[in-house]
Amino acid sequence: MTTTCPRPEYPRPQLVRTHWLNLNGEWEFEIDHGRSGRARNLAASEPFSQKIVVPFCPESKLSGIEHKDFMAAVWYRRTFTAPADWQGKRLLLHFGAVDYDTEVWVNGQSVGTHRGGYSSFAFEITNFVEAGENVITVCAEDDNRSGLQPRGKQSSLYHSHGCDYTRTTGIWQTVWLECVNETYISSLKFYPDPENACVHVEAKLDGQISGDTQLHVQATYDKQSVGSAVAQACTTDVRVTVPLSEVHLWEVGAPRLYDLQLQVVQANQVVDTVDSYVGLRSVSLKDKAILINGKSVFQRLVLDQGFYPDGIYTAPTDADLRRDIELSMELGFNGARLHEKMFEERFLYWADQLGYLVWGEQANWGLDITTATGLERFLPEWIEGVERDFNHPAIVGWCPFNETWDGPKNARQNDEVLRIVYQVTKALDSTRPVIDTSGNFHVVTDIFDIHDYEQDPAVFAAKFEPMKQGGEAYNTFPQRQRYEGQPYFVSEYGGIWWNPNQKDEKSWGYGNRPTSEEEFLQRYEGLTTALLDNPNICAFCYTQLYDVEQEVNGLYTYDRQPKFDAKIIRAINTKAAAIEQENLVASGSTDK
The missing domain is CATH 2.60.40.10 (Immunoglobulins)
Structure with missing residues (x-):
């Protein structure tokens, strides 16, 4: 069990104060399979039976627990002493993220509750803090099989499988105290x-x-x-x-x-x-293009799942967050779809600092949106996320939902859920485009995007050829959605299955597996060139940046080792840019 403070950096980089106290590190811990902790008065009981390293989830190696089975509820406890110069100040207790239903006690008194596994929250605890040592207790309940909470890419089965991975329960971002004056x-x-x-x-x-x-x-x-x-x-x-x-x-x-x-x-x-x-930057739409500061910028994006071998949802260090962006840029990508997860603010900080485009997304998978209950469960947390991340220049668009497949017993998505979330997002932020649901099934959207994992480059290119000639746009679900002339974004493609060192029966990817690295690169180039060469496509997003557990379609392995020569991938991703630059250098109107 580590005695140092993990993730020691200031967690909220766009609103920084001098007086704060990081509460990461060793906490007492208890698993509450029966959700009976309140009846047993765990908020005021004797010391818990285990120790955990916060902010790493109990499923992770870095937490010191590594319990991979479902946990109905988990409890945390630690003590703190407020610095002497905080006397007479207001004290705020912050949580970066806790999955999912959270209640917090200070010295045995409840100070507040929060619902949502991804957004940040805080409670004022001034009136609950005593001189000397104080006790914080946290309970988090989590049931990603209920249909009542967004789980994202967390597996709803016992095992990680396909494109669903190890779960995250409880605290997974920094916990910290802050002192402020009356105003x-x-x-x-x-x-x-x-x-x-x-x-x-x-x-x-x-x-x-x-x-x-x-x-x-x-x-x-x-x-x-x-x-x-x-x-x-x-x-x-x-x-x-x-x-x-x-x-x-x-x-x-x-x-x-x-x-x-x-x-x-x-x-x-x-x-x-x-x-x-x-x-200082603007985002606008014009002539089927996405403009950054009035210039058309082709978005060469990669899918980033935000998973880490030892930390699951939580990067081991702040440097790991930055490094993921640098690895992407080394391959010639200029941004990412942050997939099925609200990423922590420190990742967005590094995207801002490095000039890296990102789309903000929520972890909607697992939430039943066939009725208005889905709206009740989704919208409050989404509002918190949009408000928290509004100021990041790297975020160039919002995408609250991803692939809203129909629900149990073929119950269709409630289109009004998507429409209302779109409208609320636009009301919160009129400065960015909004995609209602990436891939399917669109209801109202500023960008029309599709997902297509066709592995044959010729067949893939043929789907978009009419568009290239100014004809009809390719629509993956014409019976459920309609293209209305918006900028067109192929927001998932590729997913080429390739990791020669991981060939067990759990390995997973899209389509047929290439037989050689040469075949992989030919396929990658064919698929990517079909999109780069099409003047009526404004962006692409390749699946994906790195492997995650059994999903082996990354351009890096799960531990971020390169599978290919970065120069080769970069040349493919940016070859159209050289042509565009030669033709348009005078006007500077396009950056592919």
């Missing part, structure tokens, strides 16, 4: 406006708002001041526009970022200071 910034939204050389800021304050409460914003670029603004706070919602003396666009592979410092001032005293950053 503080609780959330921020940035609206970058490159055309007008400014950024619009919306801040929500918590606490007492007096007549002299002000929000001060200072913007710097490369450590030089480039703008500032002050707004009077009349309510807890404050809006201000920060003009910028220099315009530096955030672009693919060129992540120019402005640093921001925001302060709440009352009676000429600074009562809260947070550091943040913003990317």
